[in-house]
Amino acid sequence: MKPRKHRRARLDLPRIAERFRKKARKLTGPRRAILVALRERGGPVTPREIFRALEGRCDLATVYRSMHLLETMGMVKRYDFGDGQARFELLEEGDDGHHHHLVCRRCADVVEIEGCLMSDVDRQVAEANGFKAVTHRLEFFGICPECQGSDSRGENVTD
């Protein structure tokens, strides 16, 4: 069995209900289910995957709407692996989710890269170009250990 690749954020429902209440939002059945599904996975998940995991307990449109809400509430972070679908990762409260991923081009398996290797590059880039509020988007792509043996073509995640 492979080692766990993603930590599973706690799901402090009372605290979450609290955060919803503060914004006059409801902690509904579908939303609760989505949060659970997100925690189950730990890593980045596509809306469709969440939808499938929910087995009819919630509509796909609702998943999308919920992801938007959770994103604005800072409860999930959106990632883009360049394959045309968004991915969302549950965040611990207070975590800004700034880290990067290493994605297998064959099996789409995702490894979390610890720590942002680019701490001050944003600042350098900002200064060098007169920009403000510079952030970046960085993801790595490669072939994972399991896929290195298998012969060339598989599903391609990106590039």
Added chain:
Amino acid sequence: MKPRKHRRARLDLPRIAERFRKKARKLTGPRRAILVALRERGGPVTPREIFRALEGRCDLATVYRSMHLLETMGMVKRYDFGDGQARFELLEEGDDGHHHHLVCRRCADVVEIEGCLMSDVDRQVAEANGFKAVTHRLEFFGICPECQGSDSRGENVTD
């Protein structure tokens, strides 16, 4: 007038025709026009922008098909700024196009960042995780000098 932000690759038509011929491809009117449009811009362009620049001289589907072809021929490089549309940049022969961009979140203006600041990070990431053939995708986002004065909300390119 703003300084030019992107170098304009030469358009050595005879040489290009040569490269097409070698692959039994035709250097057609639409393709020639697309190449010219790409050179005009210099920087990353969306298929739709190319289409508009061509003013009916070629269908949008043809633009897409051409971009695929040019990409496989190594004549353009595809970039993803996370706003749901692809961008393509004309490459000089021999250039692998590996550089990054700084995109204004307000006006979508793009500045080229010289040199890849991540020369050996790919290798480090590969080794640390047992992956092979690791590459990365990195783009910066911020607010450009021109947009820093204008008050908050404008069109949002990403994030």
Added chain:
DNA sequence: GCTCCAATTGCAAACGATTTGCAATTGGCG
């Protein structure tokens, strides 16, 4: 220059991810 045929194109329909309008449903505060 002219022929011929594979490569290419335009057009319209198909697609897949995501968004939205709307009427029916539902949390949660009073």
Added chain:
DNA sequence: CGCCAATTGCAAATCGTTTGCAATTGGAGC
């Protein structure tokens, strides 16, 4: 327990991109 704004499901709409197909066109060979 009731009310009402927030939310949901469903279907239709959007948007970027791809594809099927019949008509068109480069360019290699004559």
